[in-house]
Amino acid sequence: MKTIKTSILPIRKTIAKVQGKHELDLEAICLFVAFGFFFDTDTYWKDEKVLSPGTKYQLDENDKVFSAEKWFEWHYTPREISFEDTLNEFTNLFETIVNEQTSNKKVILPLSGGLDSRTQAVALRNHPNVNSYSYDFEGGYPETKIAKKIADACHFPFQSFTVKPGYLWNCIEELAGINQCYSEFTHPRQMAFFDSFKGMGNLFSLGHMGDLMFDSFGFPQLSFDEEVEVLVKLLLKKGGAELASSLWKTWGLEGDFEDYYLTRIRLLLKDIKIENTNAKLRAFKTHYFVSRWSSNNLSVFEAMYPVTLPYYDNRMFEFMCSVPEKYLANRQLQIAYIKQNATELAKITWQEQKPFNLNNYHLNKMPFNLPYRITNKLKREFNDFMGKPYISRNWELQFVGKENEKHLKKWLFESKLQDLVPIDIIQQFYDNFKEKDAVTYSHAVSMLLTLALFQDKFN
Numbered sequence: 138m139k140t141i142k143t144s145i146l147p148i149r150k151t152i153a154k155v156q157g158k159h160e161l162d163l164e165a166i167c168l169f170v171a172f173g174f175f176f177d178t179d180t181y182w183k184d185e186k187v188l189s190p191g192t193k194y195q196l197d198e199n200d201k202v203f204s205a206e207k208w209f210e211w212h213y214t215p216r217e218i219s220f221e222d223t224l225n226e227f228t229n230l231f232e233t234i235v236n237e238q239t240s241n242k243k244v245i246l247p248l249s250g251g252l253d254s255r256t257q258a259v260a261l262r263n264h265p266n267v268n269s270y271s272y273d274f275e276g277g278y279p280e281t282k283i284a285k286k287i288a289d290a291c292h293f294p295f296q297s298f299t300v301k302p303g304y305l306w307n308c309i310e311e312l313a314g315i316n317q318c319y320s321e322f323t324h325p326r327q328m329a330f331f332d333s334f335k336g337m338g339n340l341f342s343l344g345h346m347g348d349l350m351f352d353s354f355g356f357p358q359l360s361f362d363e364e365v366e367v368l369v370k371l372l373l374k375k376g377g378a379e380l381a382s383s384l385w386k387t388w389g390l391e392g393d394f395e396d397y398y399l400t401r402i403r404l405l406l407k408d409i410k411i412e413n414t415n416a417k418l419r420a421f422k423t424h425y426f427v428s429r430w431s432s433n434n435l436s437v438f439e440a441m442y443p444v445t446l447p448y449y450d451n452r453m454f455e456f457m458c459s460v461p462e463k464y465l466a467n468r469q470l471q472i473a474y475i476k477q478n479a480t481e482l483a484k485i486t487w488q489e490q491k492p493f494n495l496n497n498y499h500l501n502k503m504p505f506n507l508p509y510r511i512t513n514k515l516k517r518e519f520n521d522f523m524g525k526p527y528i529s530r531n532w533e534l535q536f537v538g539k540e541n542e543k544h545l546k547k548w549l550f551e552s553k554l555q556d557l558v559p560i561d562i563i564q565q566f567y568d569n570f571k572e573k574d575a576v577t578y579s580h581a582v583s584m585l586l587t588l589a590l591f592q593d594k595f596n
Contacts, residue, residue: 139196143188145209145454150187154201157184163388170584171381172372174430190428211409213416215461227470235260238445245338248284250488252471253344259479262291268337272298283486290481304329305535306544315440318591321583323531325437334441341438345431346448350457353466359414365402376581383562415462532579554589
């Protein structure tokens with residue numbers, strides 16, 4: 138008998154055997170297509186399940202699940218505490234975790250124009266061995282300019298990279314081997330400069346989860362049915378849902394796909410015993426979305442070097458569950474932490490509120506932001522006129538243009554995908570992407586591409 142105790146939010150998934158035939162779980166695949174991540178413990182196969190977060194398992198000699206018992210229950214137990222005391226607790230906990238994770242290591246720190254990596258830069262500002270980097274989309278917003286200012290303020294060596302169109306096709310099979318086709322391929326941009334990390338360090342320090350953990354959805358108290366409706370709006374991909382419904386009917390599955398995913402979401406949400414709407418939604422998204430989508434993409438970093446994530450630490454989750462919701466809203470704790478401990482970083486542009494920074498972002502409204510909005514619009518219109526459209530979405534780099542189209546069509550129409558998905562459905566959704574609405578149907582095409590690689594590598 139073997140015991141496995143999963144953390145509150147595992148960095149990597151663990152798959153174990155359960156009773157059943159080794160055959161495709163078509164219902165689970167439909168959910169994957171519609172939402173972009175596998176639900177709960179689902180995998181591609183009926184006899185394989187992912188071990189759930191915050192659970193203690195007993196496996197038998199054949200690595201089959203013998204018993205399971207939750208050791209962590211999501212909760213919302215806010216304390217009577219001042220914001221100042223909360224900030225002091227966050228500061229001590231965050232810096233303790235970062236120090237424990239990175240002490241005596243050569244750290245690689247990805248930087249962006251946002252807050253999560255900026256908080257890590259503050260915690261690492263006195264670390265003796267940090268190398269940092271950032272990247273831009275070719276034709277996109279120059280995020281590396283903000284990142285370099287952060288690095289310079291902290292005296293970190295810095296490298297900038299450009300994510301170029303079509304990089305995916307040179308590494309897609311390697312990427313499929315890394316993430317095992319449990320998430321689609323347009324998001325791990327670091328694959329575009331994979332080899333450049335050699336020699337930069339021996340450990341990644343990543344800021345995943347900070348934006349979800351230290352913010353609020355901002356909803357009033359909702360009914361259970363309203364909470365389900367919110368989750369559907371947050372997580373369901375329109376083009377993906379349409380493709381999943383087509384596959385559901387083609388594969389002859391019982392009932393209606395919409396009824397199925399609503400039933401699954403309702404059952405999962407009922408399992409979270411929290412009354413406060415915003416805390417409940419945060420727990421749901423962490424437990425089911427982050428653990429199965431965000432965490433799966435960490436495998437790309439792990440293919441290079443070990444990863445550490447301060448926001449994944451069990452102590453951070455316990456802390457967050459005890460903080461009043463009003464202190465979590467609007468990134469207050471992270472902003473106050475940066476302003477208190479690194480005033481020079483607070484003065485640097487916050488990309489989400491550009492061109493404003495952490496000291497004046499409240500001015501990002503009319504009429505104060507009008508000059509920037511006008512200038513930015515004129516720049517985009519000029520670039521469009523010059524044949525240089527603004528790139529802001531991942532799929533635009535991989536799916537748009539003649540060379541990308543050639544590779545995409547090869548995987549969709551000349552692979553084993555047709556053994557799983559009928560050719561008329563492939564053609565319909567590819568045509569919808571090309572001729573009807575690229576934004577809506579880009580997800581469906583990306584999921585078809587993912588299934589094509591799954592068929593080629595794992596089925």
